[in-house]
Amino acid sequence: MTADDIKQSILEKLECEFIDILGEDGTHFEGTIVSSLFERLNRVKQHQMVFNALGDKMKTEIHALSLKTYNLNEWNQLKN
Numbered sequence: 175m176t177a178d179d180i181k182q183s184i185l186e187k188l189e190c191e192f193i194d195i196l197g198e199d200g201t202h203f204e205g206t207i208v209s210s211l212f213e214r215l216n217r218v219k220q221h222q223m224v225f226n227a228l229g230d231k232m233k234t235e236i237h238a239l240s241l242k243t244y245n246l247n248e249w250n251q252l253k254n
Contacts, residue, residue: 175200175235180228187227191246201237212245220245 177195180203184193190209197203205224212220220243225232232239244252 175231177203180205180231180236180239183229183231184224184227188223192249201235203236203238204240204242206242206244208244208246208249210246212243213247215245217243 177197180197181193181195184190184195184205184207188207188209189211190207192208193205194207195203195205207220207224209220209223211223215223221241224241224243225239228236228239
């Protein structure tokens, strides 16, 4: 499992305006994901959406995935 594999799996299920996945050891990863789908959802629900997009990979291939998720408004505020 690579960071690019995780990125592709997420993009297949979620519409993202920005996504960056890092991790070189094959089991521990960190990601930043921005999606308009996260609007009006709390962090737990946002993370659940990402984990659901990854499906069984979270149980078998990915040991740890640390997430930072943002809706578009939050992301734009961070960038300014």
